[in-house]
Amino acid sequence: MMYRVLVVDDDRDLRLTVASALSENHFEVDQAENGEEAVNRVTAGKYDLVLLDVNMPKMSGMEALKEIKAHDPSIIVLILTAFANIRDAVESTKEGAYNYLEKPIKADNLVYLVEKALKAHRMVKDIAMSSPVVKLPGGTEFVGQSNEMKKVFSVIDKLSRVDTAVLIRGESGTGKELVAQALHYNSPRKDNRFVTVNCSAIPDNLIESEFFGHEKGAFTGADSRKIGKFQYADGGTLFLDEIGDVTPAVQVKLLRALQEKKFTPVGSNREVEVNVRIIAATNRPLEEMIRKNEFREDLFYRLNVLPIHLPPLRERRNDIDHLARYFIDKFNQAHAKNIIGIAPSTMEYLKAHNWPGNIRELENVIEHSFVIESGNELMPESLPESLLKNYSPQGVDTGRVLKAVAMPQISDDLGSNDSADDGENDSSDLVASLEGLENGFKLNFDKLDFQANKEEFEKRFLISALKRFNGRINQTAIHANIPKKTLLRKLEKYGIVAREYTE
Ligand SMILES: Nc1ncnc2c1ncn2[C@@H]1O[C@H](COP(=O)(O)OP(=O)(O)OP(=O)(O)O)[C@@H](O)[C@H]1O
Ligand SMILES: [Mg+2]
Secondary structure, X not given: OOOEEEEEOOOHHHHHHHHHHHHHXXXXXXXXOOHHHHHHHHHHOOOOEEEEXXXXXXXXXXXXXXXXXXXXXXXXXXXXXXXXHHHHHHHHHHOOOOEEEEOOOOHHHHXXXXXXXXXXXXXXXXXXXXXXXXXXXHHOOOOOOOHHHHHHXXXXXXXXOOOOOXXXXXXXXXXXHHHXXXXXXXXXXXXXXXXXXXXXXXXXXXXXXXXXXXXXXXXXXXXXXXXXXXXXXXXXXXXXXXXXXXXXXXXXXXXXXXXXXXXXXXXXXXXXXXOOXXXXXXXXXXXXXXXXXXXXXXHHHHHOXXXXXXOOHHHOOHHHHHHHHHHHHHHHHHOOOOOOEEOXXXXXXXXXXXXXXXXXXXXXXXXXXXXXXXXOEEOHHHXXXXXXXXXXXXXXXXXXXXXXXXXXXXXXXXXXXXXXXXXXXXXXXXXXXXXXXXXXXXXXXOXXXXXXXXXXXXXXXXXXXXXXXXXXXXXXXXXXXXXXXXXXXXXXXXXXXXXXXXX
């Protein structure tokens, strides 16, 4: 982009010298011979910078400065002054002049100062404009007005410019994946791939090949050569989601790949070199896992160079309103509905809820209400029961509200011996959507065996729940109110592969 500069001086020779020095340095230059002409030109056209003499006929530089700044405060004004008028020049900075230059003007010095002023100015402008805007692909938005999220945005902004590993921490559903995407799509790697590996969804015996690839025949079932995710992400970003779920054996191999930027595919004797940026995420307590020897300290330090912590939604309730409205817009489009807003009493429920599933839970709640709501505003009656039962806002008859949305509840704890670690029971909307579970499940009374029937029920329940949450372990665990460890153990027991339920 070419900057436009206006040179204002009644001394014709000086004007010409200055104008030619700037033109030679790729500025677009206009001239004016007094303050009045300068003001006319500035109000008529678009200038980035004005070089302004002080003593001129008709209108003085000081007066012109005031008028120019009043017209457009973003124009940079540099004062040209003889030593005798240096006091005026100092005064002029109080009126908004950026700086002053002493006559006689040296061309080199002039160009340098003009460039410096424009650069400093542009930086200030960029920072003021860009703070919370982080770009994401496909119209997805990153919503957040709370101070906590503003801090996260500014960290994303900084970290997207470097290549160092980033570890994103935060409870389930707080937006870790969104942060990883924001880092990638705002980085110089944005035109290359963003590749995600969900470490918790891959069986231990396949994870090495998933990361690093394998040669044909490297192990039973490896009937063709396969490229690993590290190589696939070459030049781009590799997002290691749920990094806390990889075994120590795989951790060693990951560490080596991160340190040396090289790895050996399974069954190969040839090293592959790659250039990937690593972003990892987890909601597990890695420090505690290190103490228990479940997570390698050296890998932790390798990843934790630049940590980002996403606060849970209950610690930034200011964002609830904004997020809820964002999701309403989104679902209006998806469901071809036209819900115009949220009733204040509904908002009270949303603000009061503890959101163990964070933003994903909020998104699900809004979608649930969306489907149920028949009016054009989300009323409390359309909220899932779990939100209604813990809070009663003033002026709302909770008894009535509760009856209106009463849904079948599963009272059995499905034989799980672990006590639930996510306090809240959030199964109502899940139960409502377990198609096939109630109808399709026939008790086997030929074999009056409690264990056999219970297992059959568990299996079907887990499959339905996985389908509902798109094969995602964390979400399923939260919404079906089953500790993740128990869920993983049961999936293994029944041979259920979560990934198969991803759409
Ligand atoms: N600040 C936000 N603005 C808009 N949408 C958000 C925001 N944070 C999260 N979301 C949405 O909430 C959902 C959950 O976010 P995401 O998948 O990034 O969470 P996560 O921390 O990776 O969860 P998990 O630990 O369960 O994998 C996504 O649909 C995401 O688009
Ligand atoms: Mg995630």
